[in-house]
Ligand SMILES: O=P(O)(O)O[C@@H]1[C@@H](O)[C@H](OP(=O)(O)O)[C@@H](OP(=O)(O)O)[C@@H](O)[C@H]1OP(=O)(O)O
Ligand SMILES: Nc1ncnc2c1ncn2[C@@H]1O[C@H](COP(=O)(O)OP(=O)(O)O)[C@@H](O)[C@H]1O
Ligand SMILES: [Mg+2]
C-alpha cells in the first residue's frame with residue numbers, strides 16, 4: 088500500500104487522484120501491475136471498473152513486457168494471465184525478489200489447471216458430500232498415446248457412453264476447447280491424444296458457473312448440452328464436435344427454467360467446495376463449471392475449472408474485485424511486523 092507521493096507512472100495518471108483522496112478519505116493507494124492479453128484487458132479492465140477502483144484508491148498499471156519486470160513498479164499486487172514458460176520464469180524470478188508483492192496467482196498453481204487431469208484431481212480427492220448434497224467428478228479415462236487402444240480401455244473401465252472427449256492440455260488456445268461427443272467407442276480412435284474422455288452426465292441442459300474471487304462466490308446459470316436419451320444413444324453412432332455451448336452469450340439467468348434443474352446448488356456445499364479448492368489449488372481467482380445430475384436433487388459434478396475466467400461477465404464484479412484487492416493489501420499490512 089503506498090502512502091502519498093510514492094506513486095510512479097500509473098493508468099490514468101493524475102486523473103481523479105484528488106477525488107480518490109476525497110472519496111477514500113485517505114492517502115493510501117494500491118498499485119496493481121497487470122500483464123494481460125489485449126482481449127482480456129478489454130473484457131476485464133472496463134472503464135467503469137477502472138474508475139470505480141480509482142475512487143477506492145486502486146490504480147492499475149500496465150506491465151511493459153518489453154522491459155525487465157524488476158525495473159518496473161513498485162507494485163502492491165501483480166495480476167497476470169499470460170501463457171508460456173518464459174513468462175512463468177519472469178514472474179517466478181520477480182516473486183523471489185519481491186516477496187512483499189502479492190502475485191495473483193502463483194504460476195505453478197495456475198499450471199495445475201492447464202491439464203484436465205490435475206485440474207479435477209483435487210475435486211475427486213475431496214469426495215465432498217454432506218446432508219446438503221454431493222460433489223464429484225464424472226468417470227474419466229486419460230488417453231496419452233495410442234488411440235487404437237481406446238475401445239478396449241473404455242470397455243475395461245466400464246465407461247458408459249456417450250463420452251465427452253476433451254484435449255488434455257488447456258493452454259488458452261482455441262484447440263484446448265475443441266470438444267467432441269462420442270456415441271460409440273470405436274469412433275474415438277479418430278481423435279488425437281493426449282485426451283481426457285469423460286462420461287456424459289445428463290444435466291437438463293443447464294450448467295452453473297461458480298465464480299470465485301478470494302472469499303467471494305457468485306453463481307450464474309448458462310445453457311449447456313441437452314440430455315441424451317437411451318433411445319437417441321441406441322440410434323446414433325459416431326463422433327460430433329460441438330461449439331462452446333456454455334459461453335457468456337448462453338446466459339440462462341433470465342430464462343424461465345424447471346426449478347428442479349435450475350435451482351442453485353446449496354450455498355453451504357459451494358462454500359465448502361470453494362474453501363477446499365482455494366486451499367488445495369492455492370488460487371484466489373478461478374471459476375468452476377458444475378452440473379446437477381438430471382433427476383437428482385443435489386448430486387453435482389465438477390467438469391471444468393478455469394483460471395482467471397471472464398469476470399467482466401460476473402454480476403457486480405467491480406465491487407467484488409475492488410473489495411478483494413483492498414482486503415488482500417490490508418491483510419498484508421496487518422501482518423507486517425511493527426517496524
Ligand atoms: O473454459 P470455459 O468454461 O469456457 O471458461 C472460459 C475460459 O476460462 C477462458 O480462458 P481460456 O481457457 O481460454 O484461457 C476465458 O477466456 P478469457 O481468459 O479470455 O476471459 C473465458 O472468459 C472463460 O469463460 P467464462 O468466464 O464464461 O467461464
Ligand atoms: N461430463 C460432461 N457431461 C455433460 N456435459 C459436459 C461434460 N463435460 C463438458 N460438458 C459440456 O461441454 C461444455 C464444455 O466443457 P468444459 O469441460 O467446460 O470445457 P471448456 O474448458 O472448453 O469450457 C460444458 O459447458 C458442458 O456444456
Ligand atoms: Mg468450461
Ligand SMILES: [Mg+2]
Pocket residue numbers: 391392393
Ligand atoms: Mg475451461
